Structures are given as C-alpha cells and as structure tokens.
Amino acid sequence: MGAVVIQWQNFHLPCRRPVFDFQLMHFIHSCLSSVSGVQIQVEEEEEDSEESSSEEEEKLPRRESLRPKRKRTRDVINEDDPEPEPEDEETRKAREKERRRRLKRGAKITHIAFPASPVWDSGVGLNFRPEFESQIFEEWKLKKELFVMLEAKQFVNANEGALGKGKGKQWFAFKMMMAKKWAKFLRDFENFKAACVPWENKIKAIESQFGSSVASYFLFLRWMYGVNMVLFVLTFSLIMLPEYLWGLPYGSLPRKTVPRAEEASAANFGVLYDFNGLAQYSVLFYGYYDNRRTIGWMNFRLPLSYFLVGIMCIGYSFVVVLKAMTQNIGEDGGGDDNFKFSWMVFTSWDYLIGNPETADNKFNSITMNFKEAILEEKAAQVEENIHLIRFLRFLANFFVFLTLGASGYLIFWAVKRSQEFAQQDPDTLGWWEKNEMNMVMSLLGMFCPTLFDLFAELEDYHPLIALKWLLGRIFALLLGNLYVFILALMDEINNKIEEEKLVKANITLWEANMIKAYNASLSGNSTGPPFSVDPADVPRGPCWETMVGQEFVRLTVSDVLTTYVTILIGDFLRACFVRFCNYCWCWDLEYGYPSYTEFDISGNVLALIFNQGMIWMGSFYAPCLPGINILRLHTSMYFQCWAVMCCNVPEARVFKSSRGNTFYLGMLLLILFLSTMPVLYMIVSLPPSFDCGPFSGKNRMFEVIGETLEHDFPSWMAKILRQLSNPGLVIAVILVMGLTIYYLNATAKGQKAANLDLKRKMKMQALENKMRNKKMAAARAAAAAGGQ
Amino acid sequence: MGNKQTVFTREQLEAYQDNPFRQRIAQVFSEDGDGHMTLDNFLDMFSVMSEMAPRDLKAYYAFKIYDFNNDDSICAWDLEQTVTRLTRGELSAEEVSLVCEKVLDEADGDHDGRLSLEDFQNMILRAPDFLSTFHIRI
Numbered sequence: 015m016g017a018v019v020i021q022w023q024n025f026h027l028p029c030r031r032p033v034f035d036f037q038l039m040h041f042i043h044s045c046l047s048s049v050s051g052v053q054i055q056v057e058e059e060e061e062d063s064e065e066s067s068s069e070e071e072e073k074l075p076r077r078e079s080l081r082p083k084r085k086r087t088r089d090v091i092n093e094d095d096p097e098p099e100p101e102d103e104e105t106r107k108a109r110e111k112e113r114r115r116r117l118k119r120g121a122k123i124t125h126i127a128f129p130a131s132p133v134w135d136s137g138v139g140l141n142f143r144p145e146f147e148s149q150i151f152e153e154w155k156l157k158k159e160l161f162v163m164l165e166a167k168q169f170v171n172a173n174e175g176a177l178g179k180g181k182g183k184q185w186f187a188f189k190m191m192m193a194k195k196w197a198k199f200l201r202d203f204e205n206f207k208a209a210c211v212p213w214e215n216k217i218k219a220i221e222s223q224f225g226s227s228v229a230s231y232f233l234f235l236r237w238m239y240g241v242n243m244v245l246f247v248l249t250f251s252l253i254m255l256p257e258y259l260w261g262l263p264y265g266s267l268p269r270k271t272v273p274r275a276e277e278a279s280a281a282n283f284g285v286l287y288d289f290n291g292l293a294q295y296s297v298l299f300y301g302y303y304d305n306r307r308t309i310g311w312m313n314f315r316l317p318l319s320y321f322l323v324g325i326m327c328i329g330y331s332f333v334v335v336l337k338a339m340t341q342n343i344g345e346d347g348g349g350d351d352n353f354k355f356s357w358m359v360f361t362s363w364d365y366l367i368g369n370p371e372t373a374d375n376k377f378n379s380i381t382m383n384f385k386e387a388i389l390e391e392k393a394a395q396v397e398e399n400i401h402l403i404r405f406l407r408f409l410a411n412f413f414v415f416l417t418l419g420a421s422g423y424l425i426f427w428a429v430k431r432s433q434e435f436a437q438q439d440p441d442t443l444g445w446w447e448k449n450e451m452n453m454v455m456s457l458l459g460m461f462c463p464t465l466f467d468l469f470a471e472l473e474d475y476h477p478l479i480a481l482k483w484l485l486g487r488i489f490a491l492l493l494g495n496l497y498v499f500i501l502a503l504m505d506e507i508n509n510k511i512e513e514e515k516l517v518k519a520n521i522t523l524w525e526a527n528m529i530k531a532y533n534a535s536l537s538g539n540s541t542g543p544p545f546s547v548d549p550a551d552v553p554r555g556p557c558w559e560t561m562v563g564q565e566f567v568r569l570t571v572s573d574v575l576t577t578y579v580t581i582l583i584g585d586f587l588r589a590c591f592v593r594f595c596n597y598c599w600c601w602d603l604e605y606g607y608p609s610y611t612e613f614d615i616s617g618n619v620l621a622l623i624f625n626q627g628m629i630w631m632g633s634f635y636a637p638c639l640p641g642i643n644i645l646r647l648h649t650s651m652y653f654q655c656w657a658v659m660c661c662n663v664p665e666a667r668v669f670k671s672s673r674g675n676t677f678y679l680g681m682l683l684l685i686l687f688l689s690t691m692p693v694l695y696m697i698v699s700l701p702p703s704f705d706c707g708p709f710s711g712k713n714r715m716f717e718v719i720g721e722t723l724e725h726d727f728p729s730w731m732a733k734i735l736r737q738l739s740n741p742g743l744v745i746a747v748i749l750v751m752g753l754t755i756y757y758l759n760a761t762a763k764g765q766k767a768a769n770l771d772l773k774r775k776m777k778m779q780a781l782e783n784k785m786r787n788k789k790m791a792a793a794r795a796a797a798a799a800g801g802q
Numbered sequence: 803m804g805n806k807q808t809v810f811t812r813e814q815l816e817a818y819q820d821n822p823f824r825q826r827i828a829q830v831f832s833e834d835g836d837g838h839m840t841l842d843n844f845l846d847m848f849s850v851m852s853e854m855a856p857r858d859l860k861a862y863y864a865f866k867i868y869d870f871n872n873d874d875s876i877c878a879w880d881l882e883q884t885v886t887r888l889t890r891g892e893l894s895a896e897e898v899s900l901v902c903e904k905v906l907d908e909a910d911g912d913h914d915g916r917l918s919l920e921d922f923q924n925m926i927l928r929a930p931d932f933l934s935t936f937h938i939r940i
Contacts, residue, residue, distance in 0.1 A: 217939075218939050226934050226935065353908050353909060353925050353928065353929065354908070355901055355904040355905050355908055356909045356925050356926075357925075357929045357932075358901075359881065359885060359888065359901065360864065360868065360884075360922075360925075360926060360929070360932075361926070361931055361932045361935050362888065363821070363822065363823070364935045365821060365851065365935060365937060366935075366937060366938065366939060367820065367821070368820070369820075370820055373820035373821075377822075377888070377889065377890050377892075380889060381888075381889040381892045381893065384885075384888075384889060384893060384897070384901060385893070388897050388900060388901065780911060783911075783912070783913065787912075787913045788913075
C-alpha cells in the first residue's frame with residue numbers, strides 16, 4: 015500500500031526539545047496528509063522521557079500539582095505494515111483500472127511519490143524506501159508539489175537554527191540564551207520584590223511571640239501604609255510639587271503672604287505647631303494655591319489637577335479597599351458549626367508560634383477551650399434566671415447609650431467653646447484652651463472603651479459575642495464623635511461664608527481708597543517711587559477651606575501624640591512599675607493587678623481606621639495630610655513594634671481572629687464612604703472662597719471641569735459631553751443601574767438558597783447513610799450472634 | 803542552620819520549635835520517614851507551609867501529619883495522640899475519649915470509625931482559620 019516510512023534515524027536533531035520534534039513531525043505529517051489522503055507512518059527515536067518515570071508517580075503528588083502539565087502527543091509508531099497478500103491476475107487488473115479511473119478524476123491520490131528532483135535534496139534530507147522510487151511521478155500535480163515545497167522551505171527557514179545546520183544556528187542559540195536570561199531576570203525580580211516588602215522581620219518576630227491575631231494588626235498597618243503611600247505620591251507629585259516649582263513664589267500675591275498683622279509671630283514654634291503663620295501660607299494648605307488656569311512653562315493646569323487628584327484619591331481608596339475585601343470573601347468557609355470539635359482539634363495549634371512562653375499560653379488556652387466545650391456538651395441547657403439576664407443586659411445597653419450621649423454632648427460643648435476662644439485674643443489662652451477640643455476627642459476615645467468593657471461585665475455573654483458588642487459600641491462612639499465634629503465644622507464654615515460678604519464690602523472700600531491714592535501719586539511728582547501695595551497689607555478674605563484643613567491636621571497630630579503618650583505611660587511605665595516594684599510589694603503585681611498590659615487589637619485597629627477616615631476627609635483641603643500620615647504610620651510601626659515586644663504579654667485567652675479581617679475591612683469601607691460624603695457635599699454645594707485656593711472666583715468647585723472642556727478640548731467633544739449630561743440620559747442610566755443591581759441581588763439570593771439546599775441535601779444523605787450503616791451493623795451483629 | 807551538612811537531623815529541628823507536632827512534621831517531610839531531611843525535603847516543607855501553597859496541598863499534608871501510625875487514615879488512636887499532645891496531658895482520659903468520639907461523630911462521613919482523606923479534606927477546607935494557623939512564615 016502506498017505508505018511512506020520516514021526514517022528518523024538519519025535525521026539528527028541536536029536539540030532535544032520534544033516540542034520541536036513534535037512541531038516538525040506534525041508539520042510534515044500535516045502537509046503530506048493534506049495533499050493526499052495517505053496515512054503517514056512515522057518512526058521515532060527512543061527519547062529519554064524526562065518527566066514520567068514510574069518512581070515519580072509513587073512520590074508525593076507535589077510535583078504534579080505544582081508544575082504545569084505539558085501536553086505531548088506522539089504519533090502512533092507503527093513499524094511494519096502487514097505484508098500485502100499475493101494477488102492474482104484479476105485483482106491486479108481491477109486495481110489498475112481503479113487507479114486509472116481515479117487519476118482521471120484527479121481526486122485523492124492514494125500514494126505519494128517523491129520525484130528525485132534537486133529541489134528536494136537541499137535542506138530536508140529524507141530517505142525513503144527504494145520500493146517506492148519506481149512509482150510514476152507525474153501523477154502528482156506540479157502546483158501541489160510547489161506548494162508543499164514552499165511550505166517546507168518556510169518551516170525549515172524558521173527553524174533552521176534549531177537544526178544545528180545553516181546560518182540560523184547562531185541566531186537560535188542567541189534566542190535560547192536570551193530566553194534563559196529573561197527567566198533568570200524574572201526570578202531575580204520576584205526575589206527583589208519579596209525583599210522590598212518592609213518590616214517583614216519585625217512582623218515575623220511578633221508573630222512568633224504573640225501569635226497570628228496580634229500580628230494581623232501590624233499586617234493591617236503595613237497595608238494602610240501602602241495605601242497612604244500611593245495617596246501621598248499622588249498629592250505630592252501632582253499638586254504640591256508643581257505649585258512649588260512653577261507657581262508664583264511666596265510673597266508675590268496677597269494670598270501667598272502672611273498678613274501684616276500676623277507677621278511678627280509667623281515663625282514662632284507655637285504658631286507653627288498650630289499650623290498657623292508660615293505653615294498656613296505654604297503649599298501645605300488649600301489657601302496658598304492660585305487660581306490661574308495654567309502655571310509654568312509646561313502650562314500645567316493646576317486647578318484641574320487639584321480637583322482630579324482629589325477625586326482620584328477617593329476613587330483609588332474605594333478600589334483598593336473593595337479589592338482587599340473581595341479577596342477575603344472567597345476564603346470564608348460558609349460558617350456552619352458542624353465541625354466544632356474537629357476544628358478545635360485540627361486547627362487550633364498556631365504553627366507560627368516560636369516562643370516558649372507563647373507556646374505555654376497557647377497550650378493553656380487550648381486546654382481551656384477543650385474543657386469549656388466539653389462542659390457545654392455535657393451540661394444540659396440550664397435555663398438560668400432569664401429575666402434577670404434580660405434586665406441586666408437592658409441596663410448595660412442603657413448605660414452605654416448614656417455614655418454615647420454624654421460623649422457627643424461633651425464634644426459639641428468643646429467645639430462651641432473653641433469657637434469662643436477663636437474670637438478672643440490668642441495670647442490670653444493657655445495651652446489647654448487652645449487644644450481643648452482635640453484633647454477632649456482623644457481622651458474620650460481612650461477612656462470610653464474601658465467603660466464599655468465594664469458595662470459588658472453585666473451582660474454575661476460568650477466572649478466572642480461580647481467582643482463583637484464591644485467593637486460595635488466603640489465604633490458607634492468614634493463615629494458619633496466624628497460626626498459631631500463635622501457638624502461643628504459646618505457651623506464654622508457657614509459663619510465664615512457669612513463673614514465673606516462683609517469682607518467683600520470692606521475690600522471694595524479699600525480698593526476705592528487705593529485707586530484714589532494711586533491717582534494722587536500719578537498726578538503728583540512722577541519721579542517718586544511707583545505706587546505699589548505690599549501684598550502683606552492687602553486685606554484678606556476669610557478662607558474656610560484652609561480652616562477645615564487646619565482642623566483636620568491639628569486633630570491628626572494631637573491623636574498621634576495622645577497615642578504615643580498613652581503607650582508610654584499606660585504600657586511602658588506600668589510595665590516598669592510592675593517589674594521593679596514587685597520585689598517590695600505586698601501582692602504579686604505580675605499576676606494580680608495591675609500586671610502587664612495585653613495588646614488591645616480591636617482598640618488599635620479601630621483607632622487606625624478612624625484616623626484614616628480623617629485623612630480621607632481632610633486631604634482635599636490640606637494636601638499635606640497624606641504626607642503627615644505617612645510619617646505617622648512609619649514611626650508608629652517602629653514605636654508600636656518596640657512597645658509590643660517590650661511591654662506587652664501575649665493574651666491569655668486567644669480568639670479566632672480570622673473573620674475579624676473581613677470585619678475590619680468592612681468597617682474601613684464604611685468609614686471611607688462616610689468620610690467622603692461630607693467632602694463631596696462640600697465640593698458640590700458650597701461656594702469656594704473668593705480670595706484663596708485654586709477655585710477662587712468660581713461659583714462651584716466642579717466648574718473647573720466644564721471650563722477645561724470648553725477651552726482645552728475640541729468643540730465636538732464638549733458638545734458630546736454636554737449631550738451626555740442630558741438629564742433624560744442620566745435618568746435612563748440610573749434606571750438601568752438600578753435594574754442591574756436588583757437583578758444581581760436576586761441572582762445572588764437564588765444562588766445562596768440553592769447552596770443551602772444542596773448543603774441540606776448532603777446532610778440528609780449523610781444522616782441516611784448513618785442510619786443505614788447502623789442498621790447493617792446491627793443486622794450483621796445479629797447474624798453473627800445468631801450464627802454463634 | 804549549623805555548619806554545612808546535607809542532612810538535617812531530627813534533634814536539630816527540635817531545638818527550633820515548641821510545636822507539639824514537630825516530630826511528625828519532620829517524619830512526614832523526610833525522605834526515609836525517619837526525620838532526617840535533605841535540602842529538597844526541607845524546601846518542600848517550607849513550600850507547603852508557606853502562605854502561597856494551595857489549600858488542597860496543605861490539607862493533604864495536614865492529614866499526613868496527623869496520621870501518626872501512617873496507615874492512611876486517622877483512627878481513634880491518632881486522634882487521642884493529637885489531643886494529648888495539644889493539651890500536654892492536661893485533660894483526663896475520659897475527656898480525651900469524649901473529644902475523639904465527638905470528632906469522629908462530626909467528621910466521619912462513611913462511618914467506618916476512621917477519618918479518610920476525603921472526610922478530613924471535607925472538614926478542614928471549611929475551617930475558617932486553617933490557612934492562617936497551618937502556616938510558617940520565612
């Protein structure tokens with residue numbers, strides 16, 4: 015039969031890559047079989063099979079699962095055809111007739127003949143069995159031959175280097191070397207990226223000493239540092255740096271100069287600490303920026319950049335928090351409690367622990383957990399006096415509400431007082447009066463949680479539930495404080511806006527005077543110095559945005575100081591006292607009261623979250639805030655790491671904190687949402703000050719976008735965008751979004767229900783199996799007993 | 803890790819951890835099952851216990867670690883050993899047996915008195931803190 019056996023023994027391939035062999039074989043196979051319908055039988059060399067030795071199969075499955083599977087197909091190797099039967103005359107004649115008929119039709123050719131033309135001998139060297147050389151060659155049309163030959167030439171040219179012959183060899187070797195170098199570079203880059211992650215050793219040390227729950231706070235801190243770093247880079251490079259480099263310098267405009275009245279004290283430390291004076295009239299705050307549309311030789315559009323960076327910071331924060339949350343969602347197992355004891359046995363040991371003391375604590379806590387669980391199992395559900403419990407819980411909640419209300423009122427009162435102080439002369443105020451509001455807020459945040467802890471004693475919940483209640487209450491406290499603070503700020507802003515009108519009237523009067531004086535100087539001697547007004551003397555309008563920025567910056571700074579002082583006094587001094595006075599004290603200080611402090615994870619995490627909320631709120635009005643926060647997080651990391659290792663002891667009762675991560679991220683998302691609402695409201699509805707900032711002179715801050723569209727974009731784009739903001743279209747889009755949300759919600763609910771259904775079915779199945787097995791076991795036992 | 807040597811012995815590993823399962827870890831990851839690890843075994847161990855290892859892989863190795871008698875199933879005796887080591891002998895024998903019974907009750911799907919790999923995986927992959935506790939950071 016017409017079969018061609020291509021013997022590969024003479025085909026020396028220096029490269030042993032099986033992929034290449036496959037390609038070449040496949041190519042020849044396909045081109046030959048596409049021309050005719052002939053089956054190609056291919057003989058192959060025995061190659062070393064690198065990967066599938068049988069010993070590997072018995073080893074642990076890691077290699078297969080970790081390495082990606084490479085597909086390899088090998089053509090069937092059939093060495094010999096069965097020998098053709100000897101034909102008699104009739105069959106031979108029939109065959110010839112058939113062949114001639116087929117040739118006339120020009121259809122499938124049942125065999126291939128290779129003309130021994132010079133064309134074939136260059137390049138691809140194929141040996142073929144001499145039996146077939148005698149075939150007639152003209153059956154194969156010249157066009158097809160040329161086509162196949164061209165394809166073969168192309169293939170050989172492309173892969174010549176791999177063959178080891180001809181001019182492609184060096185290029186191929188070069189390509190291989192570059193591929194290897196590239197792989198090595200990628201690996202080194204991955205190592206470098208892993209080494210760049212900061213504070214890895216510190217966190218590891220903390221993990222080994224305190225377990226994974228305390229370390230989760232530091233991991234969270236490091237993640238926040240990353241987010242803040244991005245915010246800082248955005249605000250610094252796109253707002254502060256251009257203004258510093260290309261904006262008008264200090265002293266050239268009235269808004270960029272310290273007013274004459276304050277000049278004497280502008281560089282005092284006290285004034286700078288309050289972010290007044292020179293600090294106020296600098297790139298750190300909103301008021302310094304000029305409202306010219308472009309600055310510098312590059313025509314950098316500062317107001318547009320200011321607005322867009324503000325929006326981008328918020329957008330980026332949303333994206334990054336949502337991404338972190340969705341990463342964790344998939345890991346949540348589904349929350350069924352069927353495996354309480356199994357999980358306690360198999361997942362309670364924390365393999366991260368490397369410190370004997372922590373290991374001791376862990377063993378103790380595991381033992382206690384087991385004992386508690388056993389007691390719960392054994393003891394019947396004794397209904398204790400439920401009315402007493404309910405009354406006590408109601409009482410505890412009542413106290414909590416009282417505390418929350420009291421703290422809210424306290425803050426409101428402090429803000430009102432600070433407004434009164436602002437009216438007075440700053441020199442008559444002491445340090446406390448100046449910083450009263452910030453101190454009040456920070457102290458409340460410090461002491462109320464301990465009060466909540468005290469009230470929780472009344473409630474007698476399971477510790478995990480009690481922890482959740484505590485976190486919820488602290489969250490409500492901090493949220494309430496934040497919003498009272500914002501309300502007070504809004505009050506002040508409105509006051510300032512009212513003030514603006516008066517100041518505007520004053521300024522027109524003053525300008526009129528100046529014009530009179532200017533005209534007088536012109537008509538007088540012309541050799542005198544030109545009439546000019548020093549920028550420091552120009553009366554200034556009030557700037558509520560800078561005031562808002564200053565408030566947030568002051569709050570952040572005082573928060574930082576309070577935290578550090580608390581740690582120093584509450585943790586460090588207490589630890590020193592317990593350690594050194596233990597020798598001369600009546601009772602054992604280390605085990606009784608006060609003993610060493612435990613690291614309060616939830617308190618610290620909440621403080622971190624709320625500080626971040628303040629950063630988000632204030633960074634539109636004070637571009638320096640992300641930078642300040644970066645400094646704060648950086649020092650906080652080192653300081654708290656030191657404090658934790660030096661002054662704290664591992665917690666006696668260790669709780670599962672894995673679900674805490676999603677909880678904290680959820681709170682962060684809520685705070686992000688709640689902090690951007692006031693900012694967006696202020697951008698959209700309040701008029702910017704007329705005398706300061708990049709939006710001065712406009713009616714609303716977002717008008718800068720419209721202005722850019724008009725001036726900088728081609729007119730057709732502006733027309734299109736104006737059409738897009740057509741109310742009809744916007745309403746339609748909102749409707750579609752609402753429908754999509756409803757649909758996705760329904761789908762999710764349906765899927766959850768189906769999930770639960772399946773779980774229930776599985777449980778029923780397991781129960782059925784259990785019953786069946788029991789029955790069978792009983793039957794077997796009965797049979798065995800009967801048999802005996 | 804000491805001077806240059808190609809085999810990390812069991813005694814050296816014990817000096818580094820207070821883990822109650824340290825011997826089992828060494829035995830599972832060593833080639834000869836004896837606790838002596840070559841560099842490859844060492845790397846395998848850290849690769850499985852690292853953050854990036856997939857859950858199934860970790861579950862597989864956790865199963866091997868908790869299977870003290872190497873019979874490819876966690877029987878009641880294995881459970882007793884685990885619980886005893888976890889509590890360092892603080893629980894009474896009756897309590898230990900109660901815990902083991904509860905575990906078998908909860909997780910044994912085919913009710914043969916032992917946990918097979920499927921039962922174990924089914925149970926452990928739902929645990930919320932399995933990944934965070936079965937993890938060594940390098």
